[in-house]
Amino acid sequence: MIWHYALWREVVLLAAAAPFVYYLLAIFAALRFFGRKQGPTLAEYNPPASLLKPVRGVDFGSYENFTSFCRLDYPEYEILFAVNDESDPAVPLIHQIMGEFPQRRIRLFTSADDLGANRKVNKLAMLTQEARHDVLVLTDGDVRVGRNYLREIIAPLREKRIGAVTSFYRAVAQDNFGAKLEAVGAASDFFAGVLMARWKEGIRFTLGGSVATRKEWVQKMGGFKSIADVLADDYELGMGISKAGGEIVLSQDPVSTMYPAQTLRSFWEHQLRWARTVRSCRPFSYLGLLFTQGLPWTLLAAACAPTTWIGGAYFAAYVVLRLAMAWTVGVWGVGDEVLKRNLWLVPARDAIYLVVWLASFGSNRIRWGSVEYAIRKGRMIPMARREQTAS
Secondary structure (H helix, E strand, O other): OHHHHHHHHHHHHHHHOHHHHHHHHHHHHHHHHHOOOOOOOOOOOOOOEEEEEEOOOOOOOHHHHHHHOOOOOOOOEEEEEEEOOOOOOHHHHHHHHHHHOOOOEEEEEEOOOOOOOOHHHHHHHHHHHHOOOOEEEEEOOOEEOOOOHHHHHHHHHHOOOEEEEEEEEEEEEOOOHHHHHHHHHHHHHHHHHHHHHHHHHOOOOOOOOEEEEEHHHHHHOOOHHHHOOEOOHHHHHHHHHHHOOOEEEEEEEEEEEEEOOOOHHHHHHHHHHHHHHHHHHOHHHHHHHHHHOHHHHHHHHHHHOOOHHHHHHHHHHHHHHHHHHHHHHHHHHOOOHHHHHOHHHHHHHHHHHHHHHHHHHHOOEEEEOOEEEEEEOOEEEEHHHHHHHHO
């Protein structure tokens, strides 16, 4: 009996060291990526571009976000907005910006065809048809960019083998616990996973905040209609382009994205939706995330450690290596100021994420806005439609 207990204790202690190895590898991946400068921006390569912006509603930073695209240092581009309908709160703001920047070619579209359950993709399909230029730059409504954004993200497309260029994002968060916690999670953990994926297998997906591609690559991957029902449209867009033979480039030049104040319920629903999105995209990798979560393993190791100092060593290793990874990836690499000011929230976020990770296996349903969906093989089925089919 004692022998069995000792064996299990050794197994737990060994398994509890796995997250520490992951943290060290992620730090190395960050140093490897951000430590080398990507090729200089090709000033002579400035093809006309169409900026596609599917929008739903407004938030605390919408005016600054939208106008940042009107101040870009780039020879020729157009901005195409799309909303669900004329009653969207973003419509008056977009008209206001049109008046403030008459020198910019800005167009607004509504009522996209219902190609699938993902209304953002429906809008992207419509905007792609309306775009005048071959180069397409996709950004969410909550994204803000610097003056050189287009030069940086379009430059790699000069190489014909490049199918898409995508970007990390820095947080601009309201003074709200849920907003800060979500921003800290992305910068300190999610981006580390992206860098590890890039190192191990190369980037085969895109990040939804910012993507530059060409119409020909969208056509090669089957068009936006082919992903109109998927939950992880950014992931599937990159996968489609990759399968079509295009190389995905991860830019070193991040954009900014907004994290608005959240209630406890909205925070929980958003985190759960995000977790189930990742689980639907990469189910085996998602299971493996258990061995990247240092906090629960550290607590388990401390509980069964044969001596107090061994348990304390696990705690010390978790704190030092976890915060080192967060700082290297999120602060030094991406330049996220929210994480820099709230590094102390990383352990709290890790504790909450364990609960989210476990809860994500409880159902295949998510809530997006006011609609509840069932997820089947990565595709969204509105619950109302599912219930009608079943009856």
